[in-house]
Amino acid sequence: MTTSLLWRPHQAAVPVAGRPGAFPVRRVYCVGRNYLDHIREMREGDERDDPFFFHKPADAVVPDGSAVPYPPQTEDLQFEGELVVAIGREGVDIGPQDALDHVFGFAAGIDLTRRDRQRECRAMARPWEAGKSFDHSAPCGPILPAQQATQTLSGELRLSVNGELRQHTSLKLMIWDVPEIISHLSRSYRLMPGDLIYTGTPAGVAPVRPGDRIHVEITGLPSLTVTIRPGDTHASQ
Template structure:
């Protein structure tokens, strides 16, 4: 069947040591997965099960991207996160089997229109307005799991213009990577090309045009993006 409109290009992320890219199918994000961030957001001290929200696949931009400041907000904030890239399909996955479904890992940023997110939360509305906008999911070079010289007990650091803003140990996640994959696979059949952003620690804060955000995770390629004035074509350029 031919299509009425020109089909959109699929986003593909570069993979360390490979000429082939990683085609992005879906983007899942874990909400409130670090206790210090829950307290920072004044959302209590406990939670029962992890919850998830999604971003569109074309919200993903690669390392070196120039990200235009989005519309409808005056409070764009960064959230540095570990990203899991799924390589093997599965549903209802047991935690002990979860890492066998992982293709690789990367550094990521969950950009958030915090003012809109808060407004959505106050009205008991979904978070899409605050989370699921254009260019809101920067993701670094994917390191294949068999080549990753790191462990899930590594550290995450995020700096803005060279100033350290976030610093945590990945072992401080409330739900670790196998548990996240297991919980998510109960609701969705995970497929190759899926990305999972695993949550952010405390230290989130606003950024403005001209700011340069840099994320480091032990043993993984770094991620750097630059925020610019709003421009619908800016993400096609590199910093």
């Protein structure tokens, strides 16, 4: 006989623009090294490798308008503005020509990163989880259904901090475009409705501190704004 839990685990969900209800989050995949200018600013070379992926917890997703606490165990919290792909149809070993058929919609996102922890992990050839996979680390704006996001994949991304433009790119400069990302990822994982894919960031990443307001705009999509607030366990607060 199985004993039920006394609590219900939190189910992260993202609002869908123009529709009631929300998109329940199953998994969060993130693409690393997907803009050449960002690879260069991180001093990681110029090679076009196969895409690689890491994960964030599903409950790291927080919606537009959130006050994100400054996380513990870092003195270098950095923003990474990204296009987010929401998967709406199951698939495995998907061909690039069929990949967009599996997309429910698109959103603006931020991959918050404990850069000092990430660099330590990289120096020791360890997984990036300490730098990437922490609470509140995956802000995501409202999802616009794919059939309405007709200009997005050929559009631009802009991220500003306190009104100052910090990142600006064409999404066409991604090393691996959205169909290629979905195809490569589906070779290793069965993609399912509820999966989110953060597609990588361009150059311009930099630290933020409590009180900073981060705003992301992507062509044709609802914008995303979060504010960094003091964290309960951050040593400098």
